[in-house]
Amino acid sequence: CCVVAQLCSTLFTCSLCVKYFIDPVTLGCGHSFCMPCLCFYWEEGQQPPRCPVCRKIAHQLNLKTNTNLRKLVFLARQKGPCDLPNPAEEICEIHKYTKNFFCKVTKDVRCLLCCMSEQQGTPRHGSLQWTAEEYRQKLLNIMRSVWKKIQENKQNLNRETNKIRTWDSYVSTWKKMKQTEYWKVFHLVYHEEKHHLEKTEEESREIFQQFKESQYNMDLKQKLLRQIYEELKELCHKPDMELIQHYENMSKRGESVQLHMPRPVVPQLSAWPIPGLVDWLNQFQVYIALDNERVTRHVPVFEDLRCVQAGPDGPGVDYTPPRSKYFLAWGAESFTSGQHYWEVDVAGCCNWAIGFCNDSWTRDSDMVLDSEGIFLLLCIRENNQCRFFTASPLSPQYVRKTLGHVGVFLDYDGGVVSFVNVARSSLICSFLSCSFSSPLKPFLCSGYP
Known part of the structure; x- marks a missing residue:
């Protein structure tokens, strides 16, 4: 009887709570624990998650119940728990x-x-x-x-x-x-x-x-x-x-x-209206001819932004970013001086990005957020809410969603890129005190479900 009790204590008890397993899970190293105990241990411990016994890194976090071990624990419990x-x-x-x-x-x-x-x-x-x-x-x-x-x-x-x-x-x-x-x-x-x-x-x-x-x-x-x-x-x-x-x-x-x-x-x-703002900007309005137009479902800049917004997930939390069809294009002309203004209609778009970027970014298929030489305003839908961000660096913008036309203003010599809500004649955000070291091209990306 003592041998059976000792065997139960070894095989069917969690080493963290020293009680019979409840919802047992087994790590890749072979050690088993109660899922609640493991959740608490990993939540309070250092990253990356490790096995509490052998300290090996646990690469698989979305663990499933070990049904065979659960059945054995149930049988052992009927023989009389050794800890209760x-x-x-x-x-x-x-x-x-x-x-x-x-x-x-x-x-x-x-x-x-x-x-x-x-x-x-x-x-x-x-x-x-x-x-x-x-x-x-x-x-x-x-x-x-x-x-x-x-x-x-x-x-x-x-x-x-x-x-x-x-x-x-x-x-x-x-x-x-x-x-x-x-x-x-x-x-x-x-x-x-x-x-x-x-x-x-x-x-x-x-x-x-x-x-x-x-x-x-x-x-x-x-x-x-x-x-x-x-x-x-x-x-x-x-x-x-x-x-x-x-x-x-x-x-x-x-x-x-x-x-x-x-x-x-x-x-x-x-964002209160600024009287005369749009009228003043219109004197610098230019026609933007688009080049390299294409439709794609893979735009890394949006995927990076969604990953940043999702954050690190705990055990059992899945995150699958939605996929949209995107229209992607660059301006055919580059700017190296002066003041330039253009407008984009974003009504009906679920995700979009507009602004200026340098020639090297247009040739780079990665299109990542932390690239240098990009001055973008991005709108992304998250949990049925639209949020603004600027890149780069990536920064959230806490202003109300813009419907209709968005104006983009570049003062190359003054080092300023501004975005305005045309309908309200109000400011959305600005890049201030920039240092432009290469030609900038207008950039446009709009997404539809």
Whole structure:
């Protein structure tokens, strides 16, 4: 008996929690662990994920349940767990048999003869062991769902924290971009400039407060999700009778805690009209003849951007970027001096990129975001929301989505590339204090589902 108990302790227990496996998974090195224990271990450990026993790198993170080991653990559990005391057996007062069947209607235990005398129609009795295992698997399904929410909320929390860390710097740059545009028509709009910058400051404080509240709510939700996850894990390790008694209450808590997940803040600064901006830009308008037009489904700059937005995924979280059909073209003419302005109609496009790039980037099939000599405004759809980015360097732009025409202005000698919302005569963003060392070509890419 001691040998059997020792064998069970070695083969069927997790080395992390030192209890019978629940939802066992096996790594490539051959070591097995409870999936919940492994999730916690990898979440709190250093990257890359390693085996807790032999420290080998775990290359496969989307692990599947080891069904054979789960069956063996179930059989071992019936022999009597070596880490938990057996519940006291109850004897039927009528038939003097052990009560080892559970009634799912009355929620109590019966002996075999009691079950046979009451069995009519739909089966309502099951053995304690099978009922507990059934409930244990249902709890594991809830745990997987809760863990997915933990990872989702953690990713959103990290994003919110990053926004807070860079928010002041972004607002400062945003104000400088606005000031640059206002100085062009300073004598006409001095008072409006002052008013709009004050409004931007007010909006900045309001959005920053929203960030802090969102961060606080996500932090609370993260702690609550982890607490419920821990309680569900502990319940899975309880003796069968205790697990059955607390199953309904814990399953309801596990499901209810997943409701009303806090959503990340989507910051958007107002872009007020700048009087006379588009009229001033139109004096530099040029006709852009497109060259090298083609249609493709592979545009690395968008795939890179989606990877940046997806972030590192935790165990069991899949990310498959949507594929669109893209129209891609460059301007036939390059610019080496002067001021130039052109407009693009982006209405109906789900993803698009416009701006200027150097000749070497047009010849480079990689078209990656971190390339030098590209000055692009990109719009990408993420979770049914459109977001703006500039490249390079890659920076998010927190302004409202532009519908219709987008204007692109290049001041080669002044080192400025600006993007404007033509319909509203407002600024979207600008590249300031650039140093252009090579000819620049207009670039256009538009995507359709």
